[in-house]
Amino acid sequence: MAVPYEKIPFAGTVKSPQKENEGMITGNWRTRRPILDAEKCTECQICWISCPDSCVNLMTKDSPINFNLKYCKGCGLCAEMCPVGAISLVPELDFED
Ligand code: SF4
Numbered sequence: 743m744a745v746p747y748e749k750i751p752f753a754g755t756v757k758s759p760q761k762e763n764e765g766m767i768t769g770n771w772r773t774r775r776p777i778l779d780a781e782k783c784t785e786c787q788i789c790w791i792s793c794p795d796s797c798v799n800l801m802t803k804d805s806p807i808n809f810n811l812k813y814c815k816g817c818g819l820c821a822e823m824c825p826v827g828a829i830s831l832v833p834e835l836d837f838e839d
C-alpha cells in the first residue's frame with residue numbers, strides 16, 4: 743500500500759521493492775562500475791548486506807557474486823566495505839555495453 747511521504751515518520755524507513763520497479767532504476771546514474779576479482783573474494787557477503795540498492799546478487803556457481811547493473815548506481819559502498827579489496831570501480835567509459 744502506498745504511503746504519502748508526509749505520513750512517513752521522521753527517520754522512518756521505506757520498504758524496498760521486492761521485484762523489478764521501472765520507477766526506481768538508478769543504473770543510469772553510474773559513472774563507475776563495480777568489478778569483482780573472484781580470486782580474492784572470500785564469499786563473506788559483506789558487500790551484499792552493504793549495498794543500499796540491493797543490487798549485489800549472490801550466486802551459487804560461476805561467480806560468488808554479481809551486480810545488477812540496472813540498479814547499481816556506482817556509489818562504491820560495496821568496494822569500501824569489502825575486507826579483502828575484491829571489488830574495484832572501473833570508469834563506465836571503459837565498457838562498450
Ligand atoms: S556500487 Fe553501490 S549500488 Fe553498486 S553494487 Fe556497489 S554498493 Fe551497490
Ligand code: SF4
Pocket residue numbers: 778782783784785786787788789790806807823824825826827828829
Ligand atoms: S565483501 Fe568482498 S570478499 Fe566479501 S563477498 Fe563481497 S566481494 Fe567477496
